[in-house]
Amino acid sequence: xxxxxxxxxxxxxxxxxxxxxxxxxxxxxxxxxxxxxxxxxxxxxxxxxxxxxxxxxxxxxxxxxxxxxxxxxxxxxxxxxxxxxxxxxxxxxxxxxxxxxxxxxxxxxxxxxxxxxxxxxxxxxxxx
Amino acid sequence: xxxxxxxxxxxxxxxxxxxxxxxxxxxxxxxxxxxxxxxxxxxxxxxxxxxxxxxxxxxxxxxxxxxxxxxxxxxxxxxxxxxxxxxxxxxxxxxxxxxxxxxxxxxxxxxxxxxxxxxxxxxxxxxxxxxxxxxxxxxxxxxxxxxxxxxxxxxxxxxxxxxxxxxxxxxxxx
Numbered sequence: 001x002x003x004x005x006x007x008x009x010x011x012x013x014x015x016x017x018x019x020x021x022x023x024x025x026x027x028x029x030x031x032x033x034x035x036x037x038x039x040x041x042x043x044x045x046x047x048x049x050x051x052x053x054x055x056x057x058x059x060x061x062x063x064x065x066x067x068x069x070x071x072x073x074x075x076x077x078x079x080x081x082x083x084x085x086x087x088x089x090x091x092x093x094x095x096x097x098x099x100x101x102x103x104x105x106x107x108x109x110x111x112x113x114x115x116x117x118x119x120x121x122x123x124x125x126x127x128x
Numbered sequence: 129x130x131x132x133x134x135x136x137x138x139x140x141x142x143x144x145x146x147x148x149x150x151x152x153x154x155x156x157x158x159x160x161x162x163x164x165x166x167x168x169x170x171x172x173x174x175x176x177x178x179x180x181x182x183x184x185x186x187x188x189x190x191x192x193x194x195x196x197x198x199x200x201x202x203x204x205x206x207x208x209x210x211x212x213x214x215x216x217x218x219x220x221x222x223x224x225x226x227x228x229x230x231x232x233x234x235x236x237x238x239x240x241x242x243x244x245x246x247x248x249x250x251x252x253x254x255x256x257x258x259x260x261x262x263x264x265x266x267x268x269x270x271x272x273x274x275x276x277x278x279x280x281x282x283x284x285x286x287x288x289x290x291x292x293x294x295x296x297x298x299x300x301x302x
Binding site: 064083085090 | 159160161162163200228229230231253254256258259260261262264
């Protein structure tokens with residue numbers, strides 16, 4: 001039942017990984033920037049992993065893209081924007097305040113505020 | 129006792145109900161491309177095997193709408209959609225195939241077994257074009273109009289019921 005619902009992603013190819021799928025960049029600063037970015041990008045085939053964590057061939061091809069673009073001097077956020085343009089916010093793990101997500105940030109603050117007001121009220125009542 | 133005492137319990141039951149409902153819903157893993165409506169990104173890919181033509185962005189700018197089929201010989205649902213691609217070919221639709229991470233001998237074997245509906249078959253060994261057009265798996269099929277603009281994306285294999293819809297999308301792209 002669950003298997004029949006699974007998307008068509010089960011098969012795998014037998015091609016060797018992309019050149020920069022597993023090879024680090026020579027420049028340690030660039031590699032660190034690439035690594036930071038890869039940890040916050042979602043693997044599209046294994047959607048609960050980052051591309052840094054995944055051994056899926058497509059994640060390897062995405063790491064290759066990230067590394068060659070950063071090696072070419074592209075800003076990591078430009079690479080993220082390039083992917084977000086194609087796959088939506090979904091591809092990025094980094095929390096972003098936007099027209100859709102602002103309640104996620106506002107509601108906890110609101111709850112803390114309400115709790116503080118209630119607590120202050122009760123403490124005052126007890127004191128009097 | 130005030131009715132308000134029960135409020136947290138009802139709230140909790142509400143959340144529980146919502147979670148239970150969501151668990152019964154089928155999981156949707158499809159990621160739609162944000163490139164629909166945009167120009168096809170530049171690419172120029174070599175042929176996937178001997179005796180066929182590779183594919184480039186320029187092939188899509190001759191005024192004829194085309195299908196761009198992202199597939200692979202190692203992809204099982206691609207076998208399931210082969211008869212539908214054949215029907216689209218018979219309807220006169222030019223179909224450009226891009227084989228993702230594939231070997232030429234495997235491509236040749238797949239086409240010998242399941243038929244060749246393609247006018248061009250290119251190889252994308254690093255999934256570069258796949259990433260550039262916002263495709264997240266195989267198979268996916270894009271409708272490209274005669275000016276090289278991506279007009280429609282079909283996710284997953286083409287079922288029998290999708291053929292008429294794709295023909296209509298191609299007509300709209302004319």
